Amino acid sequence: MKPEELVSMMEKARADSAAFKHEIRVCTESGCMSLQSDTLLKTLGDEVKSRGMTDKVHVKGVGCMGLCCNGPLVKADAAMYQFARPENASAIVEGLSTQPVAELLCDLQQPFFTRQKLVVRENSGNVDPESLIDCIAHGAYQALLKVLTTMTPQQVIQEISDSGLRGRGGAGFPTGLKWATVSKAGGSTKYVICNGDEGDPGAFMDRSVMEGDPHRVLEGMAIAAYAVGAENGVIYVRAEYPLAVKRLTKAINLARRHELIGHNIFGTKFSFNVELRLGAGAFVCGEETALIASVEGKRGVPRPRPPYPANYGLFGCPTLINNVETYANVAPIINKGAAWFAQIGTEKSKGTKIFALTGKIKNTGLIEVPLGMPLRDIIYDIAGGVPDGKEFKAVQTGGPSGGCIPAELLDITVDYESLAKAGSIMGSGGMIIMDETSNMVDVARFFMEFCMTESCGKCVPCRVGTYEMHELLDRICEKRGTPEDLQLLKDLCDMVKQTSLCGLGQSSPNPVLSTLRYFEHEYLDLVKQAQAAHGDQSHAATGEHIELEVLP
Amino acid sequence: MTSVTLTAESITLQIDGKDISCRSGETILQVARENNIDIPTLCFLEGLTVWGGCRLCMVEIAGSPKLHAACATTCAEGMAVSTTSPRLKEYRKMIVEMLFAERNHVCSVCVSNGHCELQNMAVKLEIDHVRFPYRFPRLEVDNSHDYMRLDQNRCILCVRCVRVCGEIEGAHTKDVKGRGVLAAIIHDLDQPWGESQTCTGCGKCVNVCPTGALTQRGTAVGEMTKKTDFLPYLTLMREAKS
Numbered sequence: 133m134k135p136e137e138l139v140s141m142m143e144k145a146r147a148d149s150a151a152f153k154h155e156i157r158v159c160t161e162s163g164c165m166s167l168q169s170d171t172l173l174k175t176l177g178d179e180v181k182s183r184g185m186t187d188k189v190h191v192k193g194v195g196c197m198g199l200c201c202n203g204p205l206v207k208a209d210a211a212m213y214q215f216a217r218p219e220n221a222s223a224i225v226e227g228l229s230t231q232p233v234a235e236l237l238c239d240l241q242q243p244f245f246t247r248q249k250l251v252v253r254e255n256s257g258n259v260d261p262e263s264l265i266d267c268i269a270h271g272a273y274q275a276l277l278k279v280l281t282t283m284t285p286q287q288v289i290q291e292i293s294d295s296g297l298r299g300r301g302g303a304g305f306p307t308g309l310k311w312a313t314v315s316k317a318g319g320s321t322k323y324v325i326c327n328g329d330e331g332d333p334g335a336f337m338d339r340s341v342m343e344g345d346p347h348r349v350l351e352g353m354a355i356a357a358y359a360v361g362a363e364n365g366v367i368y369v370r371a372e373y374p375l376a377v378k379r380l381t382k383a384i385n386l387a388r389r390h391e392l393i394g395h396n397i398f399g400t401k402f403s404f405n406v407e408l409r410l411g412a413g414a415f416v417c418g419e420e421t422a423l424i425a426s427v428e429g430k431r432g433v434p435r436p437r438p439p440y441p442a443n444y445g446l447f448g449c450p451t452l453i454n455n456v457e458t459y460a461n462v463a464p465i466i467n468k469g470a471a472w473f474a475q476i477g478t479e480k481s482k483g484t485k486i487f488a489l490t491g492k493i494k495n496t497g498l499i500e501v502p503l504g505m506p507l508r509d510i511i512y513d514i515a516g517g518v519p520d521g522k523e524f525k526a527v528q529t530g531g532p533s534g535g536c537i538p539a540e541l542l543d544i545t546v547d548y549e550s551l552a553k554a555g556s557i558m559g560s561g562g563m564i565i566m567d568e569t570s571n572m573v574d575v576a577r578f579f580m581e582f583c584m585t586e587s588c589g590k591c592v593p594c595r596v597g598t599y600e601m602h603e604l605l606d607r608i609c610e611k612r613g614t615p616e617d618l619q620l621l622k623d624l625c626d627m628v629k630q631t632s633l634c635g636l637g638q639s640s641p642n643p644v645l646s647t648l649r650y651f652e653h654e655y656l657d658l659v660k661q662a663q664a665a666h667g668d669q670s671h672a673a674t675g676e677h678i679e680l681e682v683l684p
Numbered sequence: 685m686t687s688v689t690l691t692a693e694s695i696t697l698q699i700d701g702k703d704i705s706c707r708s709g710e711t712i713l714q715v716a717r718e719n720n721i722d723i724p725t726l727c728f729l730e731g732l733t734v735w736g737g738c739r740l741c742m743v744e745i746a747g748s749p750k751l752h753a754a755c756a757t758t759c760a761e762g763m764a765v766s767t768t769s770p771r772l773k774e775y776r777k778m779i780v781e782m783l784f785a786e787r788n789h790v791c792s793v794c795v796s797n798g799h800c801e802l803q804n805m806a807v808k809l810e811i812d813h814v815r816f817p818y819r820f821p822r823l824e825v826d827n828s829h830d831y832m833r834l835d836q837n838r839c840i841l842c843v844r845c846v847r848v849c850g851e852i853e854g855a856h857t858k859d860v861k862g863r864g865v866l867a868a869i870i871h872d873l874d875q876p877w878g879e880s881q882t883c884t885g886c887g888k889c890v891n892v893c894p895t896g897a898l899t900q901r902g903t904a905v906g907e908m909t910k911k912t913d914f915l916p917y918l919t920l921m922r923e924a925k926s
């Protein structure tokens with residue numbers, strides 16, 4: 133494609149869609165699809181056809197609009213409908229020219245929508261992810277064009293560094309710095325990899341980005357490839373995300389056909405190819421070195437670092453590996469400038485972050501907020517608080533590698549630093565909310581079970597340590613635990629954290645450590661109950677009284 | 685991965701307070717062993733690629749908050765390494781105890797009794813009991829091969845056998861299936877060893893196995909001894925040839 137073609141395509145697509153008097157957008161992402169939103173989309177199309185309105189009404193499938201718990205969501209002109217079923221199709225079409233359907237209306241002025249700031253998800257819910265033309269109409273590939281025709285790779289890296297963007301995959305490593313390292317690494321062949329493995333329970337941010345706006349991910353990768361000097365890209369997605377796989381495949385094929393990826397993009401010297409690789413759904417394959425092994429066709433196990441992938445990655449070549457959401461932030465930064473991006477967020481955590489809200493919370497779904505927003509605002513304003521009149525107890529951030537944040541700390545801000553200070557991590561953006569009925573030891577056991585079954589088995593502390601920690605947590609939960617078991621659990625947490633090979637093992641004790649930090653009394657209660665029920669067998673056996681160590 | 689070039693520059697560092705010089709590219713473990721400083725290892729075996737799985741070789745490096753696997757960390761100028769400390773000792777004990785708790789190590793009836801690296805390690809680390817709950821898994825013994833046997837009960841998943849089979853013998857008969865504590869050594873596509881089409885019967889895996897997991901059939905309790913000294917020679921010969 134020539135640069136002029138992109139512009140003329142955009143203008144034509146915009147004119148075409150302006151020709152329609154009405155537009156109906158139906159969410160066709162996994163959440164709403166599970167409630168037959170695809171049938172709804174088809175029924176709406178048929179309805180429009182049967183009324184002879186095809187030249188007036190444009191019906192299209194779009195990405196997630198966030199409030200998944202009220203899905204299927206439909207946007208008909210200015211009205212948003214919730215819980216829309218195929219049988220509502222006729223009323224929805226009717227409503228276009230008369231009054232909106234009152235009983236289906238979803239209030240767009242509620243804080244859930246008004247308090248969000250959409251950067252990554254700005255097009256999700258607006259564009260048809262399966263239509264390249266529609267994505268181009270909404271500005272896709274403009275940033276790539278700008279980069280290839282007006283910027284040097286160094287300028288791109290500088291722009292990303294200046295924006296303050298940090299990796300969204302978990303650790304929050306500065307993205308500009310990572311790009312600079314790969315760009316400086318020697319070697320003629322380099323790779324860029326997009327990490328779409330997303331294995332933490334309760335997380336579905338990346339899935340939504342890939343399903344709702346796949347071209348944005350491709351564009352970000354192409355820009356990154358230009359910046360670091362790579363010609364080949366790999367998107368690694370778990371096979372449990374069939375819709376994301378389908379949309380990405382389609383996006384890659386369309387972009388290839390229109391020469392937005394391939395040889396000499398926009399007539400420049402830059403060439404870039406992308407391949408999709410499917411993972412079999414092991415959590416550990418999200419770890420960068422395991423992911424690379426898996427792409428190489430080997431068993432997905434991590435290896436010691438250094439050497440880091442930036443110097444020794446895929447097939448031994450310098451490799452840039454970033455998260456889906458990280459790449460999806462690139463195009464807006466290029467389009468609107470680093471300064472614009474840097475004014476969103478806090479001193480050290482710039483931009484926005486997508487969170488997946490799940491658990492005991494009124495509004496489950498996806499939100500995107502500026503970093504630095506108080507946790508209380510997220511839980512109470514945006515997410516609508518805990519349902520059924522129950523009390524909020526804690527929120528788990530960062531999945532199995534993170535920790536819980538109790539009600540007392542609701543006023544902390546959500547950014548990399550303050551979450552770490554509270555003993556949790558940002559992680560990839562899962563938020564699992566727990567109410568007063570949740571037992572925190574049980575929560576810790578749940579995450580430990582996850583780590584135990586997801587441990588790759590390579591290193592002893594993680595392989596056996598997660599099993600033993602789970603066994604001890606199980607004893608405590610089932611009121612069979614002794615004070616010695618609790619002490620052993622604490623010792624194991626320390627040892628597994630310090631000696632495991634990769635992040636999975638190193639962070640597996642975090643849920644235990646953070647529940648111990650804030651809810652140690654629940655552990656002690658269970659141990660006391662065990663002693664009351666079974667007599668003090670362990671003490672009888674050793675004949676000594678064991679003092680419980682209370683964490684600071 | 686990286687081979688040490690002959691013109692490598694030299695580096696000075698301290699290990700346990702002793703000033704030592706080495707070639708750049710050498711690992712802490714290599715340099716420590718050259719200088720008669722003992723660092724316990726189980727998955728490392730000279731001549732095979734580094735695995736980094738047993739975590740017994742973890743050492744402290746001054747100025748770094750983390751621990752580092754000596755087998756997988758290259759020396760750097762001015763590094764100050766401590767190979768032992770009360771904390772490291774405790775961690776190492778816990779690791780070996782966990783290995784005993786993971787599968788069924790009944791030394792008194794094992795053919796490798798007295799010649800087992802796991803057992804020796806326990807003695808060396810002064811382990812007198814295991815503080816962790818035992819798993820007691822039900823595991824298979826693969827007796828299908830004419831003169832070798834794989835007893836999963838004794839395997840510590842060091843994958844020395846997998847590496848020697850793939851890297852030295854070039855057969856790649858052995859590999860690992862499963863995840864976590866359910867991971868296990870397999871032959872070909874998880875077939876009985878005796879039916880393997882790729883196994884050359886070289887016996888290298890038996891000799892590098894640190895425990896009684898891989899043994900020669902027909903050995904009685906305590907009779908199985910292993911030879912690992914062939915490996916460095918093989919590797920050396922190959923390097924000289926290439």
Ligand SMILES: Cc1cc2nc3c(=O)[nH]c(=O)nc-3n(C[C@H](O)[C@H](O)[C@H](O)COP(=O)(O)O)c2cc1C
Nearest residue numbers: 299300301327330331418419420454455458635636
């Ligand atoms: C056990 C484990 C699982 C991980 N899973 C993911 C994942 O699903 N997606 C992801 O982007 N990063 C994951 N990571 C982090 C990656 O290793 C890597 O740091 C990240 O992809 C870098 O991208 P970023 O700099 O854009 O964050 C995981 C790390 C560990 C240790």
Ligand code: SF4
Nearest residue numbers: 588590591594634637
């Ligand atoms: S920490 Fe766990 S997942 Fe990571 S290498 Fe070790 S066993 Fe595998």
Ligand code: SF4
Nearest residue numbers: 849883884886887889
């Ligand atoms: S005997 Fe040789 S070829 Fe057969 S599994 Fe063992 S190392 Fe591999």
Ligand code: SF4
Nearest residue numbers: 839840842843845893
């Ligand atoms: S069979 Fe022996 S060499 Fe192979 S992994 Fe098990 S303990 Fe290690």
Ligand code: FES
Nearest residue numbers: 159163164196200
């Ligand atoms: S999946 Fe439809 S609104 Fe989120």
Ligand code: FES
Nearest residue numbers: 725736738739755
């Ligand atoms: S010898 Fe270093 S980890 Fe096993």
